[in-house]
Amino acid sequence: MARPAMNQVDYADVQGLLRFGYKHMTQARYALLRIKNAAAARAWLRTAPVSNAMLMNPPPTTALQVAFTAPGLRALGVAESVIAGFSHAFRGGMTQENRARELGDVADNAPEYWHWGGPANEVHLVVMFFADPQAFDAFVQASTGDVWNEAFAEAQWLHTENLDGVEPFGFADGISQPQLDWESQQQAAHIRYDYSNVVALGEFLLGYCNEYGKLTDRPLLDPDAANTDLLPALDAPAKKDLGRNGTYLVMRQLEQDVRAFWQFVHRQAGGNEAEAQMLAAAMVGRTRAGDALVPVQQQPIPGTGTNPEQIRQNQFTFDHDPSGARCPFGAHVRRANPRNTDFPGRPTSLLKKLITVLGFGPQGFRDDLMSSVRFHRILRRGREYGCELKPEDALAPAPPDDPRRGLHFICLNANIARQFEFIQNAWMASSKFSGLTGETDPLLGNHQPVPGCPVTSVFTVQRDNALRQRVTGLPQFVMVRGGAYFFLPSLRALRYIARAGDQ
Amino acid sequence: MTPQTQFMILAPIMPAREAELRQLLASMNHAPGRVNPDNTLIPFAQFDTLHVARLLILDDQTTADVGVHGLPVPAYPLYFALLGDIDGNENAFLQELARRAAVGLSMLFSCCEGFTSTADLVAWMKRHRSPAIANYVNCRGRTLWQVREEAALRDALENYLTRHASALEKMPPREIHAQLAAFIKEETAISRLMLSAEEPTPLGWWIKDTLHLIGLPVLLLLALPLLIVAAPFYLLRLRQLEKTDPALYPSVDQAWSDALALGEDHDVTNQFSAMGSLKPGLLRLLTTLGVLLTVNYAARHLVRPGRLGRIRSIHFARWVFIGGAKPWALVKTARRAAFFSNYDGSVESYMDDFINKAGFGLNASFSNAIGYPRTNWLVLDGCADECKYKEYLRRHTLPTQVWYKAYPGLTAIDLERNTRIRCGLESASMSNEEISAWLALL
Numbered sequence: 001m002a003r004p005a006m007n008q009v010d011y012a013d014v015q016g017l018l019r020f021g022y023k024h025m026t027q028a029r030y031a032l033l034r035i036k037n038a039a040a041a042r043a044w045l046r047t048a049p050v051s052n053a054m055l056m057n058p059p060p061t062t063a064l065q066v067a068f069t070a071p072g073l074r075a076l077g078v079a080e081s082v083i084a085g086f087s088h089a090f091r092g093g094m095t096q097e098n099r100a101r102e103l104g105d106v107a108d109n110a111p112e113y114w115h116w117g118g119p120a121n122e123v124h125l126v127v128m129f130f131a132d133p134q135a136f137d138a139f140v141q142a143s144t145g146d147v148w149n150e151a152f153a154e155a156q157w158l159h160t161e162n163l164d165g166v167e168p169f170g171f172a173d174g175i176s177q178p179q180l181d182w183e184s185q186q187q188a189a190h191i192r193y194d195y196s197n198v199v200a201l202g203e204f205l206l207g208y209c210n211e212y213g214k215l216t217d218r219p220l221l222d223p224d225a226a227n228t229d230l231l232p233a234l235d236a237p238a239k240k241d242l243g244r245n246g247t248y249l250v251m252r253q254l255e256q257d258v259r260a261f262w263q264f265v266h267r268q269a270g271g272n273e274a275e276a277q278m279l280a281a282a283m284v285g286r287t288r289a290g291d292a293l294v295p296v297q298q299q300p301i302p303g304t305g306t307n308p309e310q311i312r313q314n315q316f317t318f319d320h321d322p323s324g325a326r327c328p329f330g331a332h333v334r335r336a337n338p339r340n341t342d343f344p345g346r347p348t349s350l351l352k353k354l355i356t357v358l359g360f361g362p363q364g365f366r367d368d369l370m371s372s373v374r375f376h377r378i379l380r381r382g383r384e385y386g387c388e389l390k391p392e393d394a395l396a397p398a399p400p401d402d403p404r405r406g407l408h409f410i411c412l413n414a415n416i417a418r419q420f421e422f423i424q425n426a427w428m429a430s431s432k433f434s435g436l437t438g439e440t441d442p443l444l445g446n447h448q449p450v451p452g453c454p455v456t457s458v459f460t461v462q463r464d465n466a467l468r469q470r471v472t473g474l475p476q477f478v479m480v481r482g483g484a485y486f487f488l489p490s491l492r493a494l495r496y497i498a499r500a501g502d503q
Numbered sequence: 504m505t506p507q508t509q510f511m512i513l514a515p516i517m518p519a520r521e522a523e524l525r526q527l528l529a530s531m532n533h534a535p536g537r538v539n540p541d542n543t544l545i546p547f548a549q550f551d552t553l554h555v556a557r558l559l560i561l562d563d564q565t566t567a568d569v570g571v572h573g574l575p576v577p578a579y580p581l582y583f584a585l586l587g588d589i590d591g592n593e594n595a596f597l598q599e600l601a602r603r604a605a606v607g608l609s610m611l612f613s614c615c616e617g618f619t620s621t622a623d624l625v626a627w628m629k630r631h632r633s634p635a636i637a638n639y640v641n642c643r644g645r646t647l648w649q650v651r652e653e654a655a656l657r658d659a660l661e662n663y664l665t666r667h668a669s670a671l672e673k674m675p676p677r678e679i680h681a682q683l684a685a686f687i688k689e690e691t692a693i694s695r696l697m698l699s700a701e702e703p704t705p706l707g708w709w710i711k712d713t714l715h716l717i718g719l720p721v722l723l724l725l726a727l728p729l730l731i732v733a734a735p736f737y738l739l740r741l742r743q744l745e746k747t748d749p750a751l752y753p754s755v756d757q758a759w760s761d762a763l764a765l766g767e768d769h770d771v772t773n774q775f776s777a778m779g780s781l782k783p784g785l786l787r788l789l790t791t792l793g794v795l796l797t798v799n800y801a802a803r804h805l806v807r808p809g810r811l812g813r814i815r816s817i818h819f820a821r822w823v824f825i826g827g828a829k830p831w832a833l834v835k836t837a838r839r840a841a842f843f844s845n846y847d848g849s850v851e852s853y854m855d856d857f858i859n860k861a862g863f864g865l866n867a868s869f870s871n872a873i874g875y876p877r878t879n880w881l882v883l884d885g886c887a888d889e890c891k892y893k894e895y896l897r898r899h900t901l902p903t904q905v906w907y908k909a910y911p912g913l914t915a916i917d918l919e920r921n922t923r924i925r926c927g928l929e930s931a932s933m934s935n936e937e938i939s940a941w942l943a944l945l
Contacts, residue, residue, distance in 0.1 A: 084754075084757075088755075088757060088760050091757055092757065092760075092761060096761065096764070097765065098761070098764035098765055098767060098768060099764075101768050101769075102768050102849055190887070210889075212858075212887055212888070212889045213887075214887070214888055214889055214890065215890075216890055217754070217890040217894070323943060342859060344813075356813065357812060357813060357860075357863075358812055359806055359807055359810035359811065359812045359813055359814075360807060363807060363810075364940075365916075365919065365920060365923060365940070365943075365944060368813055368815070368860075369815065369916065371852060371855050371856060371859065372859055375855060375859070415890075417851050418851060418855065418889075421851065422849075422851055422852060422855070425768075425849050425851070425852075426848055426849060426851075426852045430771075430848070431771065432771055432847065432848075432914050432916065432917070435916050435920065437914075437917055437920075450770070450771060450912060451537075451769065451770050451771075451911040451912055452770065452771070452910065452911035452912015452913060453771070453912040462943065464939070465675070465676055465939050465942075466672065466673075466674075466675075466676070466942075467664065467668075467671050467672050467674070467679055467942060467945065468943070468945065469668075469672060470664075470665070470668070472665075
């Protein structure tokens with residue numbers, strides 16, 4: 001048997017969430033836990049039925065995933081010197097004062113008010129259960145016996161709702177997802193001129209080359225008896241790579257005020273239904289069905305899968321909408337993924353390239369304002385919660401017992417600071433995105449004043465050859481109710497962690 | 504045109520007074536990273552020509568790095584620095600500074616070596632000047648007055664557009680332009696708005712600038728034969744050094760990184776201060792000088808307004824040799840350099856911008872410092888080793904105790920937009936395309 005190449009991924013070592021969204025398992029619940037008894041917790045982890053990323057036929061009916069916060073690793077007995085190898089963002093946590101400020105988690109979003117993950121209700125680990133509805137309860141019961149009860153103080157169970165690919169505001173969601181370059185076929189390039197959905201494996205899986213052609217920092221250990229099972233580091237074969245085949249998982253509970261959203265757009269539209277739908281679509285950057293607001297281009301975007309609908313809904317960039325007249329610059333999807341490349345335009349000669357690099361190229365106001373998107377992609381794995389409220393029903397006033405609804409936002413990335421935090425800070429929460437001013441993301445923005453910018457609650461709809469329209473006084477539609485940074489280990493790393501404190 | 508100048512005063516701190524100095528600096532802030540512009544020590548807000556300023560203790564954590572080159576660790580004094588970017592003449596500014604902040608400056612400088620309460624403040628500051636070797640100004644000639652006038656102009660337009668939105672939204676671009684131009688004309692006529700004309704360029708400055716513009720290429724031309732002969736030897740030695748320079752990649756201390764972050768992201772703009780030691784040897788020193796003189800020349804004479812290469816988020820930046828104002832002093836004494844900038848966005852986006860848009864320049868200037876990720880041919884690789892580069896940069900970053908910017912909430916792009924709006928308003932002959940592009944700025 002041929003030996004597998006060094007950089008070939010051992011799917012049996014990767015937690016399944018990296019490869020699958022487990023959409024067919026329509027039930028999911030997340031247990032946010034604190035460790036009560038470290039020895040019992042390790043014992044539970046050793047026998048936990050954690051699912052890997054192997055393709056199975058027939059597909060499984062249950063899946064379980066585990067991820068840890070930095071305090072969680074500490075509570076399990078992982079050595080401080082090992083924890084020091086994880087990223088600053090992970091170690092510092094989402095609730096650090098400066099991070100909270102960067103992420104827009106201030107005022108009503110502040111961690112002190114969070115239902116979980118805040119300073120008063122820190123979380124150690126999350127256990128994610130996925131299953132077919134009929135198998136769900138039995139699966140949870142079987143996985144959470146006496147050892148579980150001894151090990152964990154149950155912080156909170158987060159329930160999810162299957163809204164069939166539609167997020168609570170009523171828009172199709174999860175259309176644009178990066179496609180992982182599992183086989184590492186794409187050569188690392190210094191400059192890419194085309195937008196692609198195929199992203200280097202190392203952007204999502206630690207231990208492999210990222211978009212810079214380098215390996216992201218992660219804990220590398222000197223070999224000893226406790227870590228013989230870990231894989232070697234590709235860039236330092238003498239070291240054991242605790243990060244390899246693992247990644248970071250960002251989780252945020254985003255409560256969505258669906259009534260406020262639809263009531264606001266209807267008020268703005270003077271009660272005109274069609275105009276309200278248009279404004280809502282402009283704010284999101286897609287129609288409710290998920291169609292882009294800019295024309296579909298001729299060539300499909302590489303890495304958009306095999307589903308014709310998926311391919312079509314991804315078959316665009318914003319190159320043909322330089323004025324924002326079709327899809328406003330500040331629209332949610334245009335902020336989240338500007339679909340740009342490393343270079344403005346495509347230079348036809350080396351000289352032209354040099355001219356642009358040196359800043360002597362076109363001097364348009366909006367030229368070259370955004371960072372290249374391929375360094376800022378995330379793999380989204382979130383699920384909705386709370387019962388569905390159709391947009392047409394959202395116009396009615398809220399009953400006294402109106403249930404809370406929203407999104408348990410989950411994303412995977414190898415570099416929290418450069419991926420999740422960058423998108424949230426520089427693109428979503430920024431009042432200066434893409435040459436705009438006075439507006440943050442129309443859906444996610446907290447619309448809090450920043451020094452010198454008292455107003456950040458505007459949404460601008462650009463128009464060609466006419467004055468733009470300004471929508472003012474956007475209320476905050478999304479409230480952050482919890483959040484944390486987790487490490488989603490490989491199965492090997494999980495076994496290492498589960499033995500960490502046992503001498 | 505009123506040119507921008509920079510000033511920097513640098514003095515060693517008396518070790519016994521460091522704690523006191525830190526307390527004084529902290530008293531100038533509302534909170535870490537949030538300056539009180541009306542603080543009693545230096546009431547920044549009173550200065551009409553001061554764009555940005557900072558006060559900091561150059562607490563370089565990396566002086567021991569020279570050890571990897573087998574050198575002994577020098578015992579540097581701990582320096583205190585006061586620096587800023589201003590409109591017009593440095594002399595005039597220092598006079599004004601001494602006039603408005605005499606007591607505060609005396610309190611601060613009395614924590615430094617060689618200051619006595621009877622000293623002439625201006626003379627003392629001039630003796631402690633630490634000029635930049637390279638300097639960048641986002642838009643030469645844009646004064647603080649202009650920034651404020653144009654910001655007020657935009658606010659006035661925004662209010663007018665809000666009040667008349669329903670009528671204007673149906674109007675063709677040229678009519679909107681005419682109506683707004685008329686409105687602004689009225690506003691300026693009754694002095695509710697000011698749009699001052701450009702001041703004449705000071706003759707002395709113009710002569711010096713022109714000499715600089717011509718002088719450097721002439722010198723280069725004269726030295727060309729020598730440079731051609733030296734080039735192969737230089738490249739050979741450079742390649743050798745690049746391959747053998749000891750690597751040094753300690754990750755930055757979490758507490759240090761957290762302390763830096765506490766002072767950041769309070770405004771849409773951030774300050775950045777960093778410091779490090781140069782690699783030993785004449786080649787590295789000459790390379791640094793050559794690169795920085797080139798950067799300075801390009802920034803002064805070549806770059807387009809608002810752009811440093813492809814980067815559009817930097818207001819002001821400078822490179823300074825620390826402890827040796829004159830380059831020749833470097834050979835013997837100071838081999839440390841510092842970089843100070845004022846940029847828009849978070850430090851993460853700033854670092855990414857540099858890696859992706861100006862990596863070559865970054866490599867050329869920073870790779871002569873100890874511990875920088877390995878480069879090839881001076882400009883290649885280096886910072887493309889993203890994680891190592893970011894750790895390197897954060898490790899060399901200095902906490903800036905006090906940082907002031909005269910226009911919080913405004914990015915370099917905002918300033919450019921406001922200037923473009925004004926230029927468009929004042930222009931009587933624009934094509935339809937130009938009018939549409941102008942309208943899109945509003």
